[in-house]
Amino acid sequence: MDAFFASVALRDRPELHDVPVAVGGGHRGVVLSANYAARAYGVRGGMSGLRARRLCPQLISVPGDHAAFSAVSSAVRDIFRRITPLVEMASLDEAFLDVRGATRRLGSPYAIAELVRATVHDEQGITCSAGVAPTVSVAKIASRHAKPDGVVVVPPEEVVAFLHALDVEELYGVGTATATRLRRAGLRTVRQLAHAPLEELRAAVGPGTASQLQVLAWGRDRSELHERRGPQEPDRSMGAQRTFAHDLTDREEILREVLGLAAKVTRRLRAGGVAGRTVVLTARYADFTTLTRSRALPEPTDVTQEVYAAATVLLDTLRREQRGRPGRRDALRLVGVRVEGLVPSARVHRQRVLGEREHGWSDADRAMDRATSRFGAGAVRPAALLPGATGRSEGRSEGRPEADAG
DNA sequence: TCTGGGGTCCTAGGACCC
DNA sequence: TCTGGGGTCCTAGGACCC
Numbered sequence: 001m002d003a004f005f006a007s008v009a010l011r012d013r014p015e016l017h018d019v020p021v022a023v024g025g026g027h028r029g030v031v032l033s034a035n036y037a038a039r040a041y042g043v044r045g046g047m048s049g050l051r052a053r054r055l056c057p058q059l060i061s062v063p064g065d066h067a068a069f070s071a072v073s074s075a076v077r078d079i080f081r082r083i084t085p086l087v088e089m090a091s092l093d094e095a096f097l098d099v100r101g102a103t104r105r106l107g108s109p110y111a112i113a114e115l116v117r118a119t120v121h122d123e124q125g126i127t128c129s130a131g132v133a134p135t136v137s138v139a140k141i142a143s144r145h146a147k148p149d150g151v152v153v154v155p156p157e158e159v160v161a162f163l164h165a166l167d168v169e170e171l172y173g174v175g176t177a178t179a180t181r182l183r184r185a186g187l188r189t190v191r192q193l194a195h196a197p198l199e200e201l202r203a204a205v206g207p208g209t210a211s212q213l214q215v216l217a218w219g220r221d222r223s224e225l226h227e228r229r230g231p232q233e234p235d236r237s238m239g240a241q242r243t244f245a246h247d248l249t250d251r252e253e254i255l256r257e258v259l260g261l262a263a264k265v266t267r268r269l270r271a272g273g274v275a276g277r278t279v280v281l282t283a284r285y286a287d288f289t290t291l292t293r294s295r296a297l298p299e300p301t302d303v304t305q306e307v308y309a310a311a312t313v314l315l316d317t318l319r320r321e322q323r324g325r326p327g328r329r330d331a332l333r334l335v336g337v338r339v340e341g342l343v344p345s346a347r348v349h350r351q352r353v354l355g356e357r358e359h360g361w362s363d364a365d366r367a368m369d370r371a372t373s374r375f376g377a378g379a380v381r382p383a384a385l386l387p388g389a390t391g392r393s394e395g396r397s398e399g400r401p402e403a404d405a406g
Numbered sequence: 407t408c409t410g411g412g413g414t415c416c417t418a419g420g421a422c423c424c
Numbered sequence: 425t426c427t428g429g430g431g432t433c434c435t436a437g438g439a440c441c442c
Contacts, residue, residue: 004442030410032442045442048409091413091442175440208416209439241411278434288409294435336411 001076002148004093005033007126008072009062021060025049028243032064036148069093072124079119083112088136088225096136098225113151134159137172137221144170159219164191171216178213181205193217234274234342240264241336247286248332251319255312260385261337262308266301270369274342275300279307281314282336285322285329293318300341300348304382305361311337 020038131142
């Protein structure tokens, strides 16, 4: 999709079509997506809101509507599936289609690309672009060249010439770190990269990346698509993180955020019918240093209190490690909670602990889920997360906010 | 240029087991 | 008795993508 978030946000607001608009980019935030009017000023996705407004003072910011993004995304995916069953969704707004089996029915790959684009435009009111090529990575680069609202076809015999005319950072999989290393090694173009001696390349970027890059530089990456994970193969991890409006130092305050994140993540785990075994806590300090600490549980969980308890231990470990370190890492800019090693909940059989209550936190979580789906998010929440809660109410001496259902 | 939030995959060392 | 090789799990960090 072209400028996906911005296009969806502006679908029903034609009066904003020709004025610069960005989705996201508030206080301490970055621009999620900018329409083409804003891009004319140099505004790009990923840019801080502050910088975007410097480039374009009259920029209008609108909030993102995640429900709308998801709805359009699945509608578009359904359109793709009418073309071919071989669809690999790469993200909300991007997919690979293997159309080799559809040409007899629908015409040339170019004709199919135009059919997809016309259908998406008619049914969803947004434009998209397509790259047609023999491999995933080349199709991806071609689609970038097709933007906005176009098609670029790279036939097999032109793949090498197409790639070799590019700069290295245009390769799918070369980011800022690898691009810097390549540049330092004197490799600026894909042509130079393709002809670089493997030894030299290994010294610059390491053995794994080196061979991967030469595969990409000759257009020899995969043609087969991996269909998106289904119920048999769940996501690998689920997480949530939050950047604070102001850096936090108070343990109680930080733990309240951690509890909120743990609740959010486990609710998504339960909704997806999965549980996970490893809890990862991310801490980003005021100086932007980002550290993670993780801990594996005895068995997978989807219980808010269990994830929260593990995250609390990890946070305290980190605080102990960082205390007294030079650089004074006590002010936190962000915390994140992620659960990895996901398996279907049906495959988890809990080991009952001697003396454990028959109805525990898991039942409380499920009751809260039901209340939330009936009365909306925030209808029921841990008391520590009620507006105005301080986490230091009388009679509490445990030193961390309890997650009583409030 | 004061830098979000959601992910995936890879690497590498150490523990542990056979 | 002082030593191999293979495999898996755990933890931490980094790179990349949208």
